[in-house]
Amino acid sequence: MTWSVDGRTIVDGVDCTAPVGALTGLVGPNGSGKSTLLRLLTGVLGADAGEVGFGGVDLLGLRRRERARQLAVVEQDASAELPLTVLDAVLLGRIPHRSLLAGDSATDHAIADDALARTRMTAFADRALASLSGGERQRVHMARALAQQPRLLLLDEPTNHLDISAQLETVALLRELADEGVTVLAALHDLTLAASVCDHVVVLAGGRVVAAGPVEEVLVPEVLDEVYGVRCTVLTHPETGRPVLSFALV
């Protein structure tokens, strides 16, 4: 995948894999190209070159509606200005699955209710979207993506705006979705959170992949010190056995 603007190559020949049914973290310093890459993968931005293979088809070659049955996106700071209730916003996720003129069916409502429950937003169903806090909105965008019942879920900083318990709930939900077979790719700033929950990590720097693979092989001092210019120490969590990262300035 390659994309340039104003003579500058922002995403530079990125070739990476998100294993099916796994939770893959996309990490990298500010400006390394994470959001741009996600926008290229979803087709919001047209790549200069590249394709996105999923289930044996080129996702970007599919019609928009067909693609939306496979792929859901949770954008960073997605707009919440539409005059919709929370439930209406979540029901938008059902559009790719129903015929063009049909209204919401009982099944659509059941799926939307389930998505609201999984994101702990049931009590907000009738609230105006525009009246929500940043963290509540973030959960609604997640619920809308869940209602879409995607096979591939792309998220840009899904824990932005969330307090620590909401962050943990969100990554636990991503973990659950991956365990249910959804392929999840999430851009994450918090490397400690990524280390605690991801199966696989792709590290971007300067628009290129500098490391990719299982979390224990990639989130290591040799990679992180170089990419972020810090001194990283990796410990092992006494209960989970997962890596715990600690950082210091060099």
Ligand SMILES: Nc1ncnc2c1ncn2[C@@H]1O[C@H](COP(=O)(O)OP(=O)(O)OP(=O)(O)O)[C@@H](O)[C@H]1O
């Ligand atoms: N339309 C554009 N025009 C000019 N520069 C752009 C454009 N889109 C992105 N960039 C630049 O490309 C680089 C990568 O941006 P991107 O938002 O993808 O980074 P990121 O890794 O998501 O950063 P962050 O962690 O800060 O969110 C940045 O330097 C950004 O300024």
